[in-house]
Amino acid sequence: MAETGEQRVLCDIDELRTLFLFEALSDEQLRWLCARGYVETHDPGYVVREGEPAQCLYVLLDGTIALSRRVGDEDVETTRTSARGAYAGAWAAFLEDGVPQTYNASVRAITPVRFFTLSAHDFTELMRRWFPMALHLLEGVFYGTRNTQRVVGDRERLLALGSLSAGLTHELNNPAAAAVRATSSLRERVAGMRHKLALIAGGAWDRSQLETLIGLQERAVEQVAKAPELSPLEASDREDELTDWFEDHGIRAAYDLAPVYVQAGLDVAWLDQVLGLVDEEMLEGAVRWLNYTLETELLMNEIEDSTTRISTLVSAAKQYSQMDRAPHQVLDVHELLDSTLVMLSRKIGDVHVVKEYDRTLPDIPVYGAELNQVWTNLIDNALQAMDGEGTLMIRTGRSGEDMLQVEIGDTGPGIPDDLVSRIFEPFFTTKPVGQGTGLGLDISWRIVVNKHRGDLSVQSVPGDTRFIVRLPLRDHEEDAS
Template structure:
């Protein structure tokens, strides 16, 4: 910043719309306590720097910009005399040490009237005490309204997640109930068959049958998944074997045996353990054992799924964790994807390209999960239920990069610079508040000192979040 102090003239200040109603005494005080400075083309102050001065343009051309992601987005360019900027809120309680909310540069040699922030605050309180109270009321009222709207955004997201979680939990819970009911019937059948064995022609083979039952249960537990073609071929082979050995309606038994991973070698073992007369009854008795084990597997899988979902919900909400801590970002991403799986739907393919060598980083986990939720939700909405969502992590210089890519139609270049603005949304009325990306930007940039940006062409939109590897917790 190249600057040069110059004389302050009361007559010049009086021609500005901002000061035209002031008395001669007030104008004299402005000149006495302020100063006129001339700046060469280049930056005057940067967004985030301590807001030490209030600026009023006297002559020249200025450009105001805001940082969005890694880019500086121009928000105003003007040569209008009297345009003011800088420490605009210095006179309000709690904002004395506020940083500049934008960046200022000049494109040609320009002159500004400059007031130190504390002087500007004192003058406002001395000359316009009632106006200061009114402005404070409007500002803090607006902040309260913004807070309420943010809370509504979070509640809407929570409601959506709750509905998805309820749906996801209902499926395994219903499967467990269904399997338990069927298991009760199969256990009754087993008891009946066992009574028949005890007094029937199978009695002499009891020990062999019990051994077969145990080994069969072990094989079911270790069964591996088969492709549809492999399962079909195996089912045909089992049905043929059963028909060849006189087992009636063998094709009905074959499907269950294939599901359990049993092949003709197992049937050979059964045939070797009992005589031909007992073979049919023995296989049917063992089929009850197989069905019982399959039902137990289904119950185990269902309850494991419920536990996994509840664990993801706990991880997502971080109810048992500190608000700021060193965390594996992949745990946050996985818990968010689990929580949103119902909303993502079966038509969207999710690809994870994680760099598991990345270090843990200090973050606000609950807040980052809100960012992931907003970005995933936007990606799924853009793809209208069909496409590919790619979640990628990598090390980008001294930052951790998290990228969300979707195969939707892309973001129109004409609106790309506005997507992080509060209340801007392309969703239909009632389906979006326009705060998701604004909240995400503030969490990433203000809370974590990172950046968020977007690259988009039709069929390939990527939101990139960069987070520093080391950061101290701050409140904004």
């Protein structure tokens, strides 16, 4: 419904004839228009608002109007015109239930204006009676394009899912294989310990010696948990020191024992303490018994690390897909970004990832699985632009009082100036034939702008391309209540 002051008068067929929309119509058709429509004037202000039921088609006779779309909490002006014959409003009414019958843009009078106004019902009748062939062609183009977008969009999602599944399988296979190898080795070490235990049970050592050995065993296990991270050079130097110590004390196969002791965090000083607690004749037996203990502890740690990695990957996949969650929830955007990075870790490869997260940001109402699709498209595009080397930057923060902002940037060659304005168009792609559908950014745009009432934009110069996603901190439905 119009919000500005308006006045209605009868139309003049001679005036209608001067408009490019109606110049080819017959007098009979013009009289039909004047009988069904009317001329109305509006003071400056909103004529209709986006999202209201589309009731009328407005054709500009005099004055200046501006069209705008709602992006987040702002109206963004898309068109301003004084051209006679410019139209707005229920122009898609003839598609009937094929599209939502609401105004897809707000219309605002900048100056006092005059419109020729026709109801949506009469405009639909006009189109179907006077232009049946044109109407069928328009419907064919509209529904054909929409169906193509749907089919290709589904294919785009399947391709992305296939790529992510392959990456996830690869990432799961590594820790799984490590766990299998460690389990096999652990079985051998436990068998060796049983054999050694049988020898001990044969009476080689007395009770006090066994108690000393068990005490050393407990201290060695504690030391494994505190083992420092060593560089390859540091580890090599320590192995040489331990090998010399073992050989000096007559212990055979010293080069096999030294790496295990170094990995467990034990050094020459620790072995000197062992020497002070056991007799010389039982030193080699104690060292080898401790070696079995250290190996089993290290193998169990490897199994734990591998299974934890598998669990982390499964949790990330569950977070990414939002499995077992409602479609629309209040979520932490950082968790969504991190789960996407995990899913894309194989593609990331040697690319340096820089995360600058504002952890003070609140959780926001989003469609998690669909927003993850946006992150996937933007990050994947950035990785392809960098071709395996460069820096991927992900930054979060506030944009004004009511919006959360996510920047996804890369250090690739950038987007040419003449293409920046087209990258969100359906089917537009700069990738070679067969490597892109041209719908990734279009899908991302619709998810961010249409579904979340946010904004998606790009800034690009060579070496610094940034896609900027702005999302409302609060649900727009809550704001409207």
